[in-house]
Amino acid sequence: MTHPRPLAGRTIVVTRPAAQAAPLAEAIAAAGGLPLIFPLLEISPVADLAPVHAAAARLAECALAIFISPNAVEHAWPAIQAAGGWPAGGPIPAAVGQGTVKALAARGVHGCIAPTERFDSEALLALPALAKPAVDGKKVLIFRGDGGRELLADTLRERGAQVDCIACYRRQGPSGGVAPLLAAWRGGQLDALTVSSSEGLRYLVDLLDAEGRTYLAETPVFVPHARIAENAQSLGLRQVVLTDGADAGLLAGLHAYNWPHDE
Structure with missing residues (x-):
C-alpha cells in the first residue's frame, strides 16, 4: 500500500x-x-539592456525566437512589450522546456514548439522546425542567460541560420x-x-x-x-x-x- x-x-x-x-x-x-x-x-537582469531592446525591436524579421528558460521569458518580456508586444504573424516561438512554454502562454504567446520528453538543446534541435530545410537562410533569435551553452546556436549556424544570441539575465552563485x-x-x-x-x-x-x-x-x-x-x-x-x-x-x-x- x-x-x-x-x-x-x-x-x-x-x-x-x-x-x-x-x-x-x-x-x-x-x-x-x-x-x-x-x-x-541567483538571477538578475543584465547590466546593459540595450541589446535586449534592439532584439525585441526586430522580432518581426525573424523566423524563430527561442527562449532557453522561464527566466529568459521573464527578463526579455519588458523589452518585447516596449517594442509593441509579440508581433502578429511574427516568429515561431520555441522553448527548451514546458515551464518556458507556460511562461510564454501566460503572456499570450501560443503555438510554442518544444520537446515533449527530454528537455534540452539536443531534443529541441531534433524537432522538424529546427532542421536545416526549415532554418537555412532564416534569422533566429535566442534569448538566454549570460554564458549559456553554445550547442544550440552553433548547430543552427551549421544548418545555415543567421543566429543572434541575446543575454537577458545573468546568473551567479548563492x-x-x-x-x-x-x-x-x-x-x-x-x-x-x-x-x-x-x-x-x-x-x-x-x-x-x-x-x-x-x-x-x-x-x-x-x-x-x-x-x-x-x-x-x-x-x-x-x-x-x-x-x-x-x-x-x-x-x-x-x-x-x-x-x-x-x-
Whole structure:
C-alpha cells in the first residue's frame, strides 16, 4: 500500500532559483516532507539592456525566437512589450522546456514548439522546425542567460541560420554562503537535495569546505537530466538519482526512493 505521505519527516533541499522554487517546495510539503529552499543560482537582469531592446525591436524579421528558460521569458518580456508586444504573424516561438512554454502562454504567446520528453538543446534541435530545410537562410533569435551553452546556436549556424544570441539575465552563485545547509547536515536534518542545474551544482561544490563536500558526497541528490547526473558524479557525488524531467519527475523520484528505515 502506498503511503499517503511518502516524504514524511524528510528534509528535502530545493535548489531552483527563488522565483521558481515554490511549486516543488509545496509538492514536497504536501507529501509530508520539509522543503528547505536554497537557490543555487541567483538571477538578475543584465547590466546593459540595450541589446535586449534592439532584439525585441526586430522580432518581426525573424523566423524563430527561442527562449532557453522561464527566466529568459521573464527578463526579455519588458523589452518585447516596449517594442509593441509579440508581433502578429511574427516568429515561431520555441522553448527548451514546458515551464518556458507556460511562461510564454501566460503572456499570450501560443503555438510554442518544444520537446515533449527530454528537455534540452539536443531534443529541441531534433524537432522538424529546427532542421536545416526549415532554418537555412532564416534569422533566429535566442534569448538566454549570460554564458549559456553554445550547442544550440552553433548547430543552427551549421544548418545555415543567421543566429543572434541575446543575454537577458545573468546568473551567479548563492551570495549568502552555505551555513543553512551545513547546519542541517550537522544536525542530521538534511535527507536529500534536488538539483536542476549543473552550473548551480558547481557553485555549491566550490562554496563547500571539506566537511561540506563529505556530507554532499553521501547525500542523495535527485537530478532530472542525464547530463546533470554525469556532472554530479564527476564532482564526487556518490548517491545521484536520475529522475524524469521537470518538477513532476523530481517529485516522482522522491516518492519512489527507498528511504532508509522506511517502514
